[in-house]
Amino acid sequence: MTPRDASEPDGSRWSDLDRPPLNITALRRGLVREGGLWSGVEVVQRTGSTNSDLVARAAGGEAVEGAVLVAEEQTAGRGRLDRQWTAPPRSGLFFSVLLTPGEVPVARWGWLPLLTGVAVAAGLARAAGVDTALKWPNDLLVTVGGEERKAGGILAERAGDDGIVIGVGINVTLKADELPVPTAGSLALAGAVSTDRDPLLRGVLRSLEEWYGKWRAAGGDPSVSGLHEAYAAGCATLGRVVRAELPGDRAVVGEAVAVDGDGRLVLATEEGVQEPVGAGDIVHLRPA
Template sequence: MTPQPPENQDKDHSGTGAGGRWSDLERPPLNRTALRRALLRPGALWTDVDVVPATGSTNTDLTARAAAGLSEGAVLVAEEQSAARGRLDRRWSAPPRSGLFFSFYLTPKVPVERWGWLPLLAGVATASAMARTAGVDTALKWPNDLLVTVGDEERKAGGILAERAGDGVVIGIGLNVTLRAEELPVPGAGSLVLAGAKVTDRDPLLRAVLRSVEDWYGQWTAADGDAAACRLQDAYAAGCATLGRTVRAQLPGDRELRGEAVAIDGDGRLVLATEEGMQRPVDAGDIVHLRPAGQE
């Protein structure tokens, strides 16, 4: 990917990694002006797009802004995060400008008990956007991981974190785009470029994700949060790599449950068929895939 010359970039929001703005010529900064021009329009979901060189966590920052009063549709993007969090407060780290690290604020006008679908909606939207724009088949690991295939190995390339904030929800997405093999934080990590992406320019990738989120969110809210009625439930199940596998669910309270993942129910829970012949829904927990789908 050939970087644009500096004069064509948004000078107010350049990357500031340890080596300076152009420390890595294959990783040019995002263009805030172009993103705002493409995403902010009358009647659109997105009402503001802010790009910062670095922060601890876009989720933490946007949650603080929500507490002070924030309009739905605000988006915060960071070129680098130093204290990004995943589920169970796991840390997420990556080199500057190597991925997409962003959060957005939503205030759904649907029953609160259906808000649990929001991180799953974000997963469907992101996976479909990556398939269309980057040409990478991105699968979903329940409840919030984004998986790609590198060689013949399934690897985690991103994750989603949803947190209540103010009158709504802040949803954060982290996605490795150009992370190289020698930069992987753990052996099971991956990135779009390692999965053979045909597009690694982060500007069109980010626009594609946000437009996909807007589309799915519009359908979901129009259906009053009914995931079955708007076909979100079907779409998630179709892209979920967890279904059909034997898994171990590590549950709150140091409990553990094993079984075959057989369905995503109407509340977005993972349904496990246990060895005792029972079907048990799991609404929170860490899921470990124990065998590939289709293999005994």
């Protein structure tokens, strides 16, 4: 689907006064500056997937590092394992960014989704006043009615040989009857003090710029940059008994005891084995 610019008129889509469109002029003024990371910000009214669009642009030489693509609505948004991510128009933040950390060894690029999680959580804590936690490797959790709910996710995709596109989806104003599944949540349902998407997006992107700068300056070293410590501090998975559903229909149950230097989740199993998990679905079973 071809993305359309958010400034195009479509009366039916602007009827919800509780969900005004993003202010592209203010976003550009607040984010794009000389010497900064963000080279351009584009907002489209509707598209299939901002990640797919930005990967294609990068492959065609139409995007440079720091490009930010935001959609007011995604019709084919994807999470991990090709799961769909859907939400009403203007009810959340759905965006992708292009990064080209050329001087960082590719072996350390696996930390970028975790870095984005730390940055998003920090940005939302400041701008929305809501407590968030990270579920390894890339889910953003909030508390709704005393229950842990997923309010956001992160998806990283390679873009050519030297780029990576990071996609972020955050439920902002979804009401209870709009949630796609009972285990989902939103910032509004978690009691956010602000659900104005403009300052939320600016806060998240400024936080991402700050953390990416630290990580890059450290050559991608997660310890030197402070990323490893920050991720462990905000990770709700650590200390929990979890089930890791791994590729090849294999599952491992154990206590999540650490995130190692490669960003993998280390599980201590009942057999006394410590097993690092680099990819897979994690199910929180109960507190440790």
